[in-house]
Amino acid sequence: MNKSFEVSEPSEDLVQRANTVRLASKALGQINNAERCSALMTMADSLASHAQDIVTANREDLERSASEGLSKALVARLKLDEAKLEEAIKGIQKVAFLPDPLGIRQLHRELADGLSLERVTVPLGVLGVIFEARPDALIQIASLAIRSGNGAILKGGSEARCTNESIMSVLKHGLSSTKVSSKSLDLLTTRQESLSLLRLDGLVDLIIPRGSNALVRFIQDNTRIPVLGHADGVCHLYIDSAADLAQALSISIDSKTQYSAACNAIETLLVHEEIASEFLAKAIPTFQQRGVKLLGDEKSQAFGIPDAASDSDWAQEYLDLILSVKVVSSLEEALHHINLYGSRHTEAIVTKNKERADKFLNAVDSSGVFHNCSTRFADGFRYGFGAEVGISTQTLPPRGPVGLEGLVTYRYRLHGDGHIAADFASGERNFTHKDLPI
Amino acid sequence: MNKSFEVSEPSEDLVQRANTVRLASKALGQINNAERCSALMTMADSLASHAQDIVTANREDLERSASEGLSKALVARLKLDEAKLEEAIKGIQKVAFLPDPLGIRQLHRELADGLSLERVTVPLGVLGVIFEARPDALIQIASLAIRSGNGAILKGGSEARCTNESIMSVLKHGLSSTKVSSKSLDLLTTRQESLSLLRLDGLVDLIIPRGSNALVRFIQDNTRIPVLGHADGVCHLYIDSAADLAQALSISIDSKTQYSAACNAIETLLVHEEIASEFLAKAIPTFQQRGVKLLGDEKSQAFGIPDAASDSDWAQEYLDLILSVKVVSSLEEALHHINLYGSRHTEAIVTKNKERADKFLNAVDSSGVFHNCSTRFADGFRYGFGAEVGISTQTLPPRGPVGLEGLVTYRYRLHGDGHIAADFASGERNFTHKDLPI
Numbered sequence: 001m002n003k004s005f006e007v008s009e010p011s012e013d014l015v016q017r018a019n020t021v022r023l024a025s026k027a028l029g030q031i032n033n034a035e036r037c038s039a040l041m042t043m044a045d046s047l048a049s050h051a052q053d054i055v056t057a058n059r060e061d062l063e064r065s066a067s068e069g070l071s072k073a074l075v076a077r078l079k080l081d082e083a084k085l086e087e088a089i090k091g092i093q094k095v096a097f098l099p100d101p102l103g104i105r106q107l108h109r110e111l112a113d114g115l116s117l118e119r120v121t122v123p124l125g126v127l128g129v130i131f132e133a134r135p136d137a138l139i140q141i142a143s144l145a146i147r148s149g150n151g152a153i154l155k156g157g158s159e160a161r162c163t164n165e166s167i168m169s170v171l172k173h174g175l176s177s178t179k180v181s182s183k184s185l186d187l188l189t190t191r192q193e194s195l196s197l198l199r200l201d202g203l204v205d206l207i208i209p210r211g212s213n214a215l216v217r218f219i220q221d222n223t224r225i226p227v228l229g230h231a232d233g234v235c236h237l238y239i240d241s242a243a244d245l246a247q248a249l250s251i252s253i254d255s256k257t258q259y260s261a262a263c264n265a266i267e268t269l270l271v272h273e274e275i276a277s278e279f280l281a282k283a284i285p286t287f288q289q290r291g292v293k294l295l296g297d298e299k300s301q302a303f304g305i306p307d308a309a310s311d312s313d314w315a316q317e318y319l320d321l322i323l324s325v326k327v328v329s330s331l332e333e334a335l336h337h338i339n340l341y342g343s344r345h346t347e348a349i350v351t352k353n354k355e356r357a358d359k360f361l362n363a364v365d366s367s368g369v370f371h372n373c374s375t376r377f378a379d380g381f382r383y384g385f386g387a388e389v390g391i392s393t394q395t396l397p398p399r400g401p402v403g404l405e406g407l408v409t410y411r412y413r414l415h416g417d418g419h420i421a422a423d424f425a426s427g428e429r430n431f432t433h434k435d436l437p438i
Numbered sequence: 439m440n441k442s443f444e445v446s447e448p449s450e451d452l453v454q455r456a457n458t459v460r461l462a463s464k465a466l467g468q469i470n471n472a473e474r475c476s477a478l479m480t481m482a483d484s485l486a487s488h489a490q491d492i493v494t495a496n497r498e499d500l501e502r503s504a505s506e507g508l509s510k511a512l513v514a515r516l517k518l519d520e521a522k523l524e525e526a527i528k529g530i531q532k533v534a535f536l537p538d539p540l541g542i543r544q545l546h547r548e549l550a551d552g553l554s555l556e557r558v559t560v561p562l563g564v565l566g567v568i569f570e571a572r573p574d575a576l577i578q579i580a581s582l583a584i585r586s587g588n589g590a591i592l593k594g595g596s597e598a599r600c601t602n603e604s605i606m607s608v609l610k611h612g613l614s615s616t617k618v619s620s621k622s623l624d625l626l627t628t629r630q631e632s633l634s635l636l637r638l639d640g641l642v643d644l645i646i647p648r649g650s651n652a653l654v655r656f657i658q659d660n661t662r663i664p665v666l667g668h669a670d671g672v673c674h675l676y677i678d679s680a681a682d683l684a685q686a687l688s689i690s691i692d693s694k695t696q697y698s699a700a701c702n703a704i705e706t707l708l709v710h711e712e713i714a715s716e717f718l719a720k721a722i723p724t725f726q727q728r729g730v731k732l733l734g735d736e737k738s739q740a741f742g743i744p745d746a747a748s749d750s751d752w753a754q755e756y757l758d759l760i761l762s763v764k765v766v767s768s769l770e771e772a773l774h775h776i777n778l779y780g781s782r783h784t785e786a787i788v789t790k791n792k793e794r795a796d797k798f799l800n801a802v803d804s805s806g807v808f809h810n811c812s813t814r815f816a817d818g819f820r821y822g823f824g825a826e827v828g829i830s831t832q833t834l835p836p837r838g839p840v841g842l843e844g845l846v847t848y849r850y851r852l853h854g855d856g857h858i859a860a861d862f863a864s865g866e867r868n869f870t871h872k873d874l875p876i
Contacts, residue, residue, distance in 0.1 A: 254858035373854025416811025420692035433822035
């Protein structure tokens with residue numbers, strides 16, 4: 001952990017800024033859908049017409065970072081050229097066309113004659129967003145926040161300082177001609193104030209981290225504000241003895257290699273011993289042709305896995321072309337291994353046996369449990385949410401891939417005509433508890 | 439805060455006990471509805487046939503507490519005679535007849551031909567319950583936990599030690615003849631292990647506190663595990679200038695006096711100045727006849743409120759026959775006051791003006807916002823949930839009165855037939871994202 005990870009108490013100035021965003025977010029939460037959508041389109045237009053300023057600011061960040069010896073991978077993530085910016089602008093327009101997450105009635109019930117209850121979605125309030133390197137994350141999160149009626153306080157990486165400041169000023173410029181107050185968004189820039197964002201309980205309702213596992217874990221450990229995200233994604237694929245082996249091979253390759261740096265790629269392959277010989281005879285060369293380094297337990301080494309997996313391998317998210325392989329003697333042993341080493345992200349089983357599939361889907365307590373398909377489908381866009389705010393591995397909802405619905409909560413509204421509890425306590429009136437049409 | 443509020447790291451023994459409950463809860467989560475209901479009925483039978491043992495154990499607690507000088511109010515809460523026990527047993531039977539909260543499909547969608555996604559409710563895992571004095575809380579929470587497929591680790595007050603141990607042993611005895619493992623429940627008894635329950639992140643999924651505001655606030659401040667509950671309930675009632683004054687009076691009296699010790703009773707009455715004179719002329723004597731002590735700001739004192747409210751009064755939950763009264767010049771001033779002093783529990787407006795009612799219901803970000811009815815309706819039973827796990831004032835769901843649905847989460851299940859992401863990335867196959875019947 002580097003120095004920027006020190007959490008200090010929020011300064012008076014930061015508390016005041018957070019209060020300003022909170023006040024603006026209260027107004028934003030009451031603005032209608034058309035006005036929020038129109039604000040998004042104006043934000044997009046503003047970015048398009050100031051593209052040159054943003055790209056220039058980004059060039060400054062790139063030059064400084066190069067001179068400071070930033071790694072090539074980070075520089076690639078930091079770079080925001082016209083093409084990437086155009087993508088991000090299209091992203092805003094897409095978010096504007098998503099269905100409104102606010103004002104959705106989830107429950108509608110007559111409690112008694114003339115007394116009706118409804119549960120309606122409302123914004124959370126203020127989002128706290130901490131993101132590393134990629135400055136287009138700022139654009140995406142700001143648009144998701146405004147779309148869902150939330151204010152946002154954002155903290156980007158210091159590498160992207162100039163880019164982030166330029167983007168934020170362009171977004172605020174755009175908002176200033178809309179019904180959404182430009183005070184709904186704020187960007188933290190100094191290192192000192194940065195992570196005291198984590199201490200703004202009561203002013204910030206949800207923290208969204210976008211960055212490395214280390215950053216996410218640090219944030220989860222250092223705030224009482226709910227965090228939407230996940231640290232590790234140690235996903236498992238179990239090939240059952242009753243698997244269609246051609247299907248098993250194709251799903252294994254896809255789950256590992258289709259994009260190995262993704263959190264929903266598998267890190268461990270569990271293979272039932274009955275089909276291990278036949279399956280691994282084909283799987284090992286196929287993986288190796290794809291450049292995958294294979295590590296295994298003793299049993300799987302006996303079937304040709306070249307290197308030994310160490311104890312720590314089973315719990316590791318490689319995010320790379322490395323795969324641990326373990327041969328198990330039963331579904332139960334596979335479940336036990338997943339329970340021990342899994343991160344409750346996504347696990348899959350390949351089998352033609354429906355009973356065993358059901359057992360797996362019931363017993364594994366990950367946010368995603370899949371049957372006969374690749375773990376790579378665990379994704380908000382692939383689930384059809386239209387946007388992905390993050391993937392959460394916590395127990396309480398929202399969990400799994402989270403769309404705009406992760407940025408709203410609900411409120412109960414009760415409409416009466418002079419109804420008092422005493423009349424019901426005395427028996428003079430009675431509850432009807434009749435569900436009404438949503 | 440007394441000594442029992444010290445949080446220490448969990449002992450190895452506690453971690454092992456929590457692991458045992460967690461393992462049992464995994465099995466419990468896969469047991470079908472009929473078996474869980476039948477386990478509840480057996481728990482009820484076991485309590486009924488061991489009623490004498492429990493009442494005897496309770497007498498021991500009562501005698502010890504009396505000799506230790508426990509307050510009369512606490513002794514009353516501690517007392518568990520046959521009548522109260524019978525009530526608690528009936529409560530279990532009611533919980534058994536509630537609709538199953540598990541296995542409910544919340545989302546069902548075809549992602550592509552032959553690839554279908556569903557989101558299904560599943561248990562949380564293990565509940566951590568900390569409750570004071572009232573030993574019948576143990577019976578209620580244990581039944582809610584088993585009904586929703588969750589294990590529970592419970593810690594009661596030391597005053598009720600003998601009663602709680604007796605109840606737990608009777609419940610476990612009952613469970614031992616059912617499909618639900620008696621290891622699904624565990625009772626912590628020693629002071630040392632008690633609150634280290636709050637440090638069992640990863641083993642306990644949700645903390646449910648049942649006790650004083652001070653206890654709840656302490657717990658919220660000392661755990662990273664999500665807490666279902668609320669500390670303060672500083673509820674407001676605003677009487678608008680366009681109120682039906684007879685209705686306003688009746689709702690005011692009910693909201694304050696129908697049960698003043700409840701969290702959903704009001705602590706502050708906000709009165710629009712245009713009707714303050716007429717309204718307070720009737721309201722003041724009516725409140726006083728009911729024994730309500732009235733405190734007010736300068737303006738309301740001018741209308742006859744006898745005593746001055748101090749600055750700290752506006753933020754205080756009296757839980758008693760005391761009411762602060764403030765005269766405001768506009769709806770906006772009322773909203774500002776609620777925003778400043780409210781605890782986001784429940785607030786109500788009395789008005790015949792629909793536009794102002796809508797504004798109030800949109801602007802107040804409490805979990806309950808009511809129009810023309812008493813705040814006392816903010817309750818899981820009155821909402822028709824059949825049970826109340828607690829009332830939460832946090833922002834994220836579940837909030838407000840929470841029924842059994844607060845004890846479940848969900849899991850995504852994806853069913854395919856060899857589907858891999860690469861085919862969709864290449865454009866060979868396309869997502870259909872078609873909602874299917876729930």
